[in-house]
């Protein structure tokens with residue numbers, strides 16, 4: 358049943374990358390519990406515009422949990438208090454009437470704030486550009502059953518491939534480590550024959566880029582897995598470690 | 609050098625030195641247990657591991673293991689602080705499944721280190737060091753380990769201090785052992801819960817063996833039973 362609640366929002370406002378930011382507090386009334394968190398943010402922005410104030414800048418695109426854009430740290434959790442969802446999939450029914458909701462941008466040295474809640478997640482793109490692909494030699498289409506792949510490997514690769522590159526892992530990590538993302542991207546290819554060929558070079562190139570961009574050292578706390586909207590398992594991190602160490606040892 | 613320049617390389621050094629220290633603890637705790645079973649037997653071990661070349665070599669390698677582990681611990685922690693960024697979260701939630709130990713490896717390591725210094729003074733200085741230098745540091749012959757143990761643990765405060773130390777070490781190990789396996793890549797989806805359980809079992813066995821000694825003296829068995 359639809360209900361509406363009143364909330365107090367503590368939102369991080371920052372005019373630009375180099376400017377010092379601060380929290381602003383806004384009261385927002387009559388928020389439908391059926392609305393999504395982003396719809397609530399839209400409602401806040403309409404209110405701000407009608408008051409001739411500058412609307413809050415935040416990233417979003419698909420609004421259905423597949424693009425990974427909606428980076429918001431809500432009440433101490435990336436993508437909010439609900440599990441296995443993105444911010445755009447978070448509903449206002451998760452909040453109580455009168456609740457104060459704190460909204461912050463991802464905090465990580467490698468994800469600098471552009472404005473308000475929008476951060477530059479380009480570091481993840483750079484890691485992909487360093488090796489997160491397969492160099493395909495085009496030719497005739499091979500027979501679908503020519504290369505056998507076990508169900509276990511196919512499933513693991515698919516689980517890893519569910520990563521949407523949202524950045525919640527690095528945002529949640531006390532070490533600012535991007536290992537869950539890199540592990541997912543290395544695993545999805547290393548587990549399949551097409552990607553296996555370049556496995557060693559890929560692991561080295563992507564880890565080198567990750568380190569260069571200033572992400573931290575993983576100490577296996579597991580906060581990333583707990584906050585990942587796609588529930589990517591830290592067992593992929595073990596695979597990444599294995600891939601990387603074996604590649605370095607065989608150099 | 610990838611063991612210094614890459615994050616996974618640095619973690620590998622942490623894990624190898626960590627596992628080496630765990631193996632040492634296992635060896636050390638098995639030797640210690642002997643003091644309860646037979647003080648004479650324990651003194652025989654102390655005599656064997658006195659100022660011989662192999663005991664000195666072992667001690668040097670062990671010290672190197674500690675030093676490398678600790679230097680890397682601080683280096684990694686510093687880098688991780690920088691990676692986190694200048695601004696901290698105003699509200700930081702906790703996650704289910706993230707152990708307290710995993711978030712406090714440095715403070716736990718600090719407690720371990722502090723007590724380690726005390727421990728070296730209590731025993732190593734009065735035993736191997738005294739034997740090496742020939743100076744008189746304790747009330748007994750350097751090889752009379754059982755006498756040093758009895759003397760120290762007749763003080764209830766020392767028993768309590770050692771127990772606190774061992775609790776910190778237990779926490780460090782519960783995360784450390786499985787983390788080391790994960791870091792070296794010896795883990796997967798099926799083994800993840802098993803590796804964590806193995807880690808808890810090994811930590812508990814090692815710590816109980818160590819703790820048996822102050823407990824044994826604390827309940828007053830040192831003198832009579």
Ligand code: HEM
Nearest residue numbers: 576622623626627629630681713717718721784787788791
């Ligand atoms: C008897 C003493 C010690 C043992 C047996 C031990 C064991 C371990 C093990 C097995 C690991 C896991 C390595 C990995 O994940 O790759 C570890 C990690 C760590 N240790 Fe120690 N350690 C000891 C003392 C210390 C000391 C004195 C410090 C000093 C501050 C320290 C700080 C750390 C830190 C910061 C980590 C990283 C956390 C992690 O990777 O999970 N440790 N230790």
Ligand code: SF4
Nearest residue numbers: 520521523524526585
């Ligand atoms: S691993 Fe999970 S948290 Fe990290 S970028 Fe991918 S989807 Fe987001």
Ligand code: FES
Nearest residue numbers: 418420425427445
């Ligand atoms: S807006 Fe695309 S995942 Fe949220």
